[in-house]
Amino acid sequence: MASKFEKYQKRRLASSYISVVVSIALVLFMVGILGLILLKSTLVSNRIKEKVAITLFLKDNVSKKQINSFKAALEKEPFAKRIIYTSKTQAAKQYSKEIGEDFMKFLGENPLKNGIDIYVKADFVTPEKMEVLETKFLKNAFVADVTYDKVLIGLITKNIKRISFWLLVISGFFALLAIILINSSIRLSIYAKRFNIKTMQMVGATKSFIRKPFIWQSIKLGFIGALVALIGLVAVIFYLDKLAPSLGLLKDYITLGYLAVGVIIAAIVITYASTFLATQRFLNLQTDELHY
Incomplete structure (x- = not known):
């Protein structure tokens, strides 16, 4: 019986980890696509301007x-x-x-x-x-x-400002959405271990000692999610490069480097912050509040 229960717990834990990785990967993929649009829109606008x-x-x-x-x-x-x-x-x-x-x-x-x-x-x-x-x-x-052409320059400047403004608004919205979704996934995975957290606390473990393995585990999951998201982004970039080779996506190493580093840093920062706040919440709960 104990063996079956342990296997069930392991499957449940693995399922929880997979759901967190998938959630992180999907959100970061979406953010990465938006980041690519932002970075390339600047290049495209500069090319238009430099034809004047x-x-x-x-x-x-x-x-x-x-x-x-x-x-x-x-x-x-x-x-x-x-x-x-x-x-x-x-x-x-x-x-x-x-x-x-x-x-x-x-x-x-x-x-x-x-x-x-x-x-x-x-x-x-x-x-x-x-x-x-x-x-x-x-x-x-x-x-x-x-x-x-004064009229053309006025129109270019006005339209680029308008497009840049809305891109920043959309980017801010998706960044907020990414934080909320990743935070929710991590909180759910930690919620399943809330009794373990309280037990460790009751036997004298410090908050930092309890929090540390959860943070490292979340960062690992975030890093894996970021790698999965980057694989998806690479596939999209290859497709877009064939569709519109004039954009020179595969040759723009600086933009691709910024994008990759940005996705990985975003994954690490968000998972760290979310795990810290989630564990802090459960550490501050009373024993009778863990059932709610």
């Missing part, structure tokens, strides 16, 4: 040597991501190709100007910073005019 260019039209009296010197100076600027120079001759050829005829035949001269397209780094693509750059370039002796 500010164009400088140069004065006709600026020499080729001065243009090269000016271009080299621009490349050293902290806001410059990429510099492309287009001569007035190249611009005329491109425009003629676009409209399907040589416009210079009936104009008799090339009215276009030499231009420099500056593709700005993502941090500088805001209406305020672009306006500062425009003012700066208009004061330059080589520059005749400055143009960029």
